[in-house]
Amino acid sequence: ALRDADVVFYDRLAPYQELAGLTSAELVDVGKQPGLHKVTQRDIEKLMVDAALLGQNVVRLKGGDPYVFGRGGEEVAACVAAGVPVRVISGVTxxxxxxxxxxxxxxxxxxxxxxxxxxxxxxxxxxxxxxxxxxxxxxxxx
Known part of the structure; x- marks a missing residue:
């Protein structure tokens, strides 16, 4: 998925330190920290959908399992609502x-x-x- 990506939206819990060596995609930090959300959840969803609708191959890289307190369900729902096909590669919680x-x-x-x-x-x-x-x-x- 990383090899084929045009853009990768990653968070602070993902293994982002090595990303530059794994992909030539544009790397966008959308990570949140307790009390500091430089990009809101809705904005993350909008960025993902907008990039996909422009024809970009989008990867949302998260740490752990995106469906265990990771808001993966919300992000998939936003993509599906916009008609963007989604494939989830789950992690380990x-x-x-x-x-x-x-x-x-x-x-x-x-x-x-x-x-x-x-x-x-x-x-x-x-x-x-x-x-x-x-x-x-x-x-x-x-």
């Missing part, structure tokens, strides 16, 4: 890969037979806390 890199399984026979991934950006309600506590298993907070 940090919810599993980071514990694995540290030697921590998110499931383990006779210890935990399930895991739940929760966003750490918004506080949980009391009802949500109670529900999570009742599930058992491993809780991964991103």
């Amino acid at each position: 940090s919810a599993i890969s980071v514990p694995a890199a540290a030697g921590i399984p998110v499931t383990h026979r006779e210890v935990s037979h399930m895991f739940t991934v929760v966003s750490g950006h918004a506080p949980l309600t009391e009802k949500e806390h109670t529900h999570l506590a009742g599930l058992g298993g491993t809780i991964v907070v991103l």
Whole structure:
């Protein structure tokens, strides 16, 4: 995908440091940081759609799995609404890969037979806390 790209919109969680050596595409940093969104989500979607409608081969490079708190669904929906065909090449979510890199399984026979991934950006309600506590298993907070 990178080899064939005309433009790559990347974020700060993607492996962007090596991009210049992997593609001759135009590289556009649309990364957000907590409290600093130099490009809004809607603007990212508009940039992607506009480039695609101009005939450019667009890559949206994200870190991890774009469908796990990555707004991949929103970006695909914006493209589909504009008639832009999309192919998603999924990554591996940090919810599993980071514990694995540290030697921590998110499931383990006779210890935990399930895991739940929760966003750490918004506080949980009391009802949500109670529900999570009742599930058992491993809780991964991103």
